[in-house]
Amino acid sequence: MPINLPNNQARDDVLAGRPALWLNPNLKQDGIWDTKLPVRPSRVSEAESNWMLIASLLEKCFPELKATGGKIESALIEVSPMREALGYSSSEFGRIFVKADNDLPVAGSIQARGGVYEVFMYAKALAESQGIISSEKEVDRLVSEEANALFSKHTIAVGSTGNLSLSVGIAARALGFQAVVHICSEAKDWKVDRLTRLGVKVVRHNADYSGAIDLARAQAEADINTYFIDNERSQTLFFGYSAAANELASQLSKAHITVDDNHPLFVYLPCGIGGAPGGASYGLKAIFGNAAHTFFVEPVQSPSALVHMMSGSSEQVSVYDAGMNNKTEADAIAVPRMSEFVAEVMKPLLSGVFTVVDDDLFRWLWIAQTQQSIRLEPSATAGFAGPKFIVNSPQGHAYLEQHGLREKIANATHVVWTTGGAFVPEEQFTKFMERGASLVKDS
Ligand SMILES: Cc1ncc(COP(=O)(O)O)c(C=O)c1O
Known part of the structure; x- marks a missing residue:
């Protein structure tokens, strides 16, 4: 253009x-x-x-x-x-x-401030919608067995060069969610290895950062059990x-x-x-x-x-x-x-x-x-x-x-x-x- x-x-x-x-x-x-x-x-x-x-x-x-x-x-x-x-x-x-x-x-990066926050805010909203918590006082129930069973049926997806993926992957796995990260060609191998060890599914795209986000967004939209953390648009982040x-x-x-x-x-x-x-x-x-x-x-x-x-x-x-x-x-x-x-x-x-x-x-x-x-x-x-x-x-x-x-x-x-x-x-x-x-x- x-x-x-x-x-x-x-x-x-x-x-x-x-x-x-x-x-x-x-x-x-x-x-x-x-x-x-x-x-x-x-x-x-x-x-x-x-x-x-x-x-x-x-x-x-x-x-x-x-x-x-x-x-x-x-x-x-x-x-x-x-x-x-x-x-x-x-x-x-x-x-x-x-x-x-x-x-x-x-x-290990500033992305902890955004990624961890959005994962936990989503977990809270999901648990509220399913009646697992009914007031803010009960927020500790997000680490209950019942919440874990719910979260394990849901996926959190994100597209990033690496650090946001790490932050989202770590937080999502800690609560028992499935996690998928879409990374671009610039992402470093050590970040991918670390994510894989955490049980995060890594999808590597032969695209740049913006392209990887577009692909990730499209895939997430096609699955109702996937919540997409949209680095380009998210106000929560x-x-x-x-x-x-x-x-x-x-x-x-x-x-x-x-x-x-x-x-x-x-x-x-x-x-x-x-x-x-x-x-x-x-x-x-x-x-x-x-x-x-x-x-x-x-x-x-x-x-x-x-x-x-x-x-x-x-x-x-x-x-x-x-x-x-x-x-x-x-x-x-x-x-x-x-x-x-x-x-x-x-x-x-x-x-x-x-x-x-x-x-x-x-x-x-x-x-x-x-x-x-x-x-x-x-x-x-x-x-x-x-x-x-x-x-x-x-x-x-x-x-x-x-x-x-x-x-x-x-x-x-x-x-x-x-x-x-x-x-x-x-x-x-x-x-x-x-x-x-x-x-x-x-x-
Ligand atoms: C180390 C580091 N610094 C700065 C940034 C920039 O953050 P943003 O992409 O939200 O501008 C990132 C993003 O991943 C990062 O990992």
């Missing part, structure tokens, strides 16, 4: 496959919530209550959650030891943190992720970090289809309003959110339409077409999107592991480019100027959301580290 992109530096950079920073011209400052959006911010607090409701159940299903009373949460880690290696030693970069979803329990914002807000508050107009919060989130970064951003805007500046990050060859949102098109624009090939080592975010739903919701809320080259992903992966023992997969490192883009690039300067932040940027808190990595097998991780080490040595 032919696309129309505005004539500016970000367009030139993105089309040339160079790292680009695109600023969203539709970002709203005033009356954000007056905009007619398909969803309301009250859904964020609803999701937080739902997470609390299922916490005891999660603790029963996943013993690793004992320590947190059933909460699936990650640490907020200041990156002081690696600032120099990242090129961030100067005080103009304010304070820099990692939101360590790479180490998130249950599924989106709000599952959104509850992460409150977790981050409490951690910032505990660390005595102020977020307000004079102390801006910049958050950088790796983006595939957009659900995870969109949900977390939406939650942050609901809490902090204009003081939160959220950016998506994508590989230079898979800038699906950047090209779609930049085009302003009401039809889905893919990276192929813009001449990109969707080839990247960042398999978890190798997505050619972003979610239309997320694009619509984020239109007035997202500050911008930037892109990164694969070599940098491996450099950051190596630095994070060697300097602070933070174990990442390549996709999960993309946000480390954020502070440099904001503080040093012409587009970053334009953004600071537009928002009256030029004088305040040294007061900023930057949060690099590291979204996955804990489950990467040792052999694979060693290869990532070798590549990172050789790049760091050569630079």
